[in-house]
Amino acid sequence: MSARLLALILIVFDTVAVAMTALSLFGATPDPATRGLDNAAGIAVALLYAVTALPALFLVSYRRAPRAALVLALAFPGVFVIMFLTATIAYL
Numbered sequence: 556m557s558a559r560l561l562a563l564i565l566i567v568f569d570t571v572a573v574a575m576t577a578l579s580l581f582g583a584t585p586d587p588a589t590r591g592l593d594n595a596a597g598i599a600v601a602l603l604y605a606v607t608a609l610p611a612l613f614l615v616s617y618r619r620a621p622r623a624a625l626v627l628a629l630a631f632p633g634v635f636v637i638m639f640l641t642a643t644i645a646y647l
Contacts, residue, residue: 558621565628
């Protein structure tokens with residue numbers, strides 16, 4: 556499997572993940588006590604997507620630097636997991 560195809564598959568999964576996260580953080584009526592945290596987390600995930608997966612999508616669509624696109628596509632879930640674990644540990 557080529558790096559370009561693998562990056563494209565990961566970008567699709569990243570897009571689904573950010574859509575589901577945004578829907579759960581912005582679409583639901585949050586508890587008033589955690590509304591600010593939900594909004595901050597939603598903005599952080601959207602910015603993370605804009606910094607990692609969107610440039611990967613542009614690289615893949617222009618057929619440029621497939622390995623860099625793959626690294627950027629893999630960076631989104633990796634940093635997302637780190638952010639989630641950090642928030643979980645901080646609020647335990």
